[in-house]
Amino acid sequence: MKLIKSWRWFGEKDSVSLEWLKQNGIEEVVTALHHIPNGEVWPEEEILKVKSKLEAAGLGWSVVESLPVTEAIKTASGLRDQHIHNYKISLRNLAACGIKTVVYNFMPVLDWARTDLHYQIPGLGESMLFDYPTFAAFDVFILKRPGAEKDYSPELLKAAKAVFEKMTPEEAEKLAHNIIVVTQGFIDGVIDPSIEDYKKEFLNHLQRYQNIDDQKLREHLAYFLNEVIPAAEEVGINLAIHPDDPPFSVLGLPRIFGTESDMKWLANTNPSLNNGMAFCAGSFSARADNNLVEMAKKYADRIHFAHLRNTRLLPDGSFYESGHINGSVDMKALVNVFLQEMKLRSSRIPMRPDHGIKGPDDEGLNANPGYPKFGRLKGLKEIESLENELLNKNAR
Structure with missing residues (x-):
């Protein structure tokens, strides 16, 4: 069977x-x-x-x-x-x-969350990656979630800052859009992709879990x-x-x-x-x-x-x-x-x-x-x- x-x-x-x-x-x-x-x-x-x-x-x-x-x-x-x-x-x-x-x-x-939707595995092809320092960079420095830095170790925050400082504004925006909109849009995500300030709307949704x-x-x-x-x-x-x-x-x-x-x-x-x-x-x-x-x-x-x-x-x-x-x-x-x-x-x-x-x-x-x-x-x-x-x- x-x-x-x-x-x-x-x-x-x-x-x-x-x-x-x-x-x-x-x-x-x-x-x-x-x-x-x-x-x-x-x-x-x-x-x-x-x-x-x-x-x-x-x-x-x-x-x-x-x-x-x-x-x-x-x-x-x-x-x-x-x-x-x-x-x-x-x-x-x-x-x-x-x-x-x-x-x-x-x-x-x-x-679900990934930081790279086009991660190259040498000799195999394109996959998806969750890179912890990059995700922390998104959370702390791009999304700027209040109190986010408390959720990461000093070592991870240091690595996240290094990742963020190497990003162009366009790269930072693309990362945020991929995490909040692109990966969620085809599975009934909570964010309307037509909203201009999607990061603010996303933060509003996160805020609803402050006491949960x-x-x-x-x-x-x-x-x-x-x-x-x-x-x-x-x-x-x-x-x-x-x-x-x-x-x-x-x-x-x-x-x-x-x-x-x-x-x-x-x-x-x-x-x-x-x-x-x-x-x-x-x-x-x-x-x-x-x-x-x-x-x-x-x-x-x-x-x-x-x-x-x-x-x-x-x-x-x-x-x-x-x-x-x-x-x-x-x-x-x-x-x-x-x-x-x-x-x-x-x-x-x-x-x-x-x-x-x-x-x-x-x-x-x-x-x-x-x-x-x-x-x-x-x-x-x-x-x-x-x-x-x-x-x-x-x-x-």
């Missing part, structure tokens, strides 16, 4: 055609209704429009990534209860259309889960929280799902197996103290979806995306955990090749940051090769 080969598709504007996906062995598409504003109900007729298009191309759709959790829910403010009510209606509508798994995240303001620490944010997540999990159980949908990316605090924001202890908290807070996770190897692997194989083994029954990619950690806490097989994660051992879990379930787990290295064949193709067409296909084939090797070995 093999993992379900899936592919993240961003809708009609995606440069990858459904026909190409089918021709290259993709079984299911992972997508969302990106045109519906966060917090509003996903109507059944809109869900069916997408599903019908996918099925006409011979592709399935069982995983939604993502049904966004609004900032009102994360901060327990304003329209929180209305948004949760709408969320439950959307879950029922998705279930009525055959959706089995819904991914979400509980990351405040910023879904990890414990308070966990209380908000617990409230959300205890409201929506009964609805998910009723209609047979698995909720899957995506780990924080990176899995540690940035910009002074609380981060509550990036370690094994966070997994334990999630399971204890609501023991229903419908309360699960999207196991993103790339996100979890950006912490040196995370043992991904052991984490996956311990909470395998809650893994409803797998994102498989690798990272290479650097001594100062920086990291870059190193493809799918090579890096800090023992990908073969991790894939084997999923294969063993599928035996126990007698059902398959959907997997998608997450991100990828951009090579020569991807030059000139329009793609969102981290989502090269051929770079992801290469990763998918590498993972499938690992699967075949493990299945052959286990069959002996």
Whole structure:
């Protein structure tokens, strides 16, 4: 039994055609209704429009990534209860259309962060980098978040200042725009890209978390889960929280799902197996103290979806995306955990090749940051090769 080969598709504007996906062995598409504003109900007729298009191309759709959790829910403010009510209606509508798994995240303001969207790995191609000194330079000297310098060691502040002093004003502006706008724009980000003073608006969003620490944010997540999990159980949908990316605090924001202890908290807070996770190897692997194989083994029954990619950690806490097989994660051992879990379930787990290295064949193709067409296909084939090797070995 093999993992379900899936592919993240961003809708009609995606440069990858459904026909190409089918021709290259993709079984299911992972997508969302990106045109519906966060917090509003996903109507059944809109869900069916997408599903019908996918099925006409011979592709399935069982995983939604993502049904966004609004900032009102994360901060327990304003329209929180209305948004949760709408969320439950959307879950029922998705279930009525055959959706089995819904991914979400509980990351405040910023879904993911990288400092270089065009990082060159010698001899391999273009990837993405989170460089700690550069991110600190953005935070302290470009964004000028009040009190930001308190979140960094003297050594890191010194390195950040050196990075900033080498930047031109244009380079500093590009860095800020990439972090705040470019990396968030295609995944329902909180900042309207048309806003002229986007840095000021971003600071306003950060300010809303001034009195929300990890414990308070966990209380908000617990409230959300205890409201929506009964609805998910009723209609047979698995909720899957995506780990924080990176899995540690940035910009002074609380981060509550990036370690094994966070997994334990999630399971204890609501023991229903419908309360699960999207196991993103790339996100979890950006912490040196995370043992991904052991984490996956311990909470395998809650893994409803797998994102498989690798990272290479650097001594100062920086990291870059190193493809799918090579890096800090023992990908073969991790894939084997999923294969063993599928035996126990007698059902398959959907997997998608997450991100990828951009090579020569991807030059000139329009793609969102981290989502090269051929770079992801290469990763998918590498993972499938690992699967075949493990299945052959286990069959002996």
